[in-house]
Amino acid sequence: MRPPFLVLLALLLNVATALANPTDNCSAQRAHFLGRPNAAHFHALAQNHSCATALTEDNAALQQLQKRVVQGHPWAARYLAQLLPGMDGGNLEDGLLALGLFADTHPTTLLQMAHDGELSLRNMKDALIMHPATLTEDRTAQIAGLQRRLRKIQQIKRSTLQVEQTEAEQALQQAIAMVEALAHKTEAAART
Secondary structure (H helix, E strand, O other), rough: OOOOHHHHHHHHHHHHHHHHHHHHHHHHHHHHHOOOHHHHHHHHHHHHHHHHHHHHHHHHHHHHHHHHOOOOOHHHHHHHHHHHHHHOOHHHHHHHHHHHHHHHHHHHHHHHHHOOOOOHHHHHHHHOOOOHHOOOOOHHHHHHHHOOOOHHHOOOOOOOHHHHHHHHHHHHHHHHHHHHHHHHHHHHHHHH
C-alpha cells in the first residue's frame, strides 16, 4: 500500500501536467468525444473554445466528426453546427453536406437545432440542399434526393418548429425547381 502523501503527490502532478499542457487535454477531450459523442463529452469539449478552433484546423479530426454526424450521432451534429461559423471553403461544404445527410435520418433534430439557435437558418437550408459530389452530373438523382428530404421535412408535426419547417420546405422546393430547370436545359442542349 502506498503512503497517502505519494497518492496525493501523483494526483497533483497529473493535474499540474494537464494544466501545463492544455493541448494534450484538448486532444484527450476531442478523442473522447469523437470516440463516443454523448452529452457529457459534448459539454466538456464545448466549454473549451480553443479546442473548437483547433478541431477546425485538424482535417483528420474534422473528417472523423463529419463521419459521426453522417452516422446519425445528434451530439456530433450539434458540435459540428457550432463549428460552422468558423469554417469556410471545402471544410464548410463538407460540414453542410454531413448535416444534410444527418437530416435524411434525423430531420426533426436538424430543425430543432435551428430553432434552438445552434444552427443558423441559412446553414440549415444550405445543409438541406447539399448533395454529394458524385451526384453533380446526375440531375435525376439530385431531384430524387431533394424530394425525399422534402417529404421527410413535410412529415414533421411539431408546431414549435413551424418557422424552421416552412424555411426548409421553401429552400428544398426552390432547389428542386432549379435542378429541374438545369436538367431541362441540359436535355435541350443535347438535342440540338
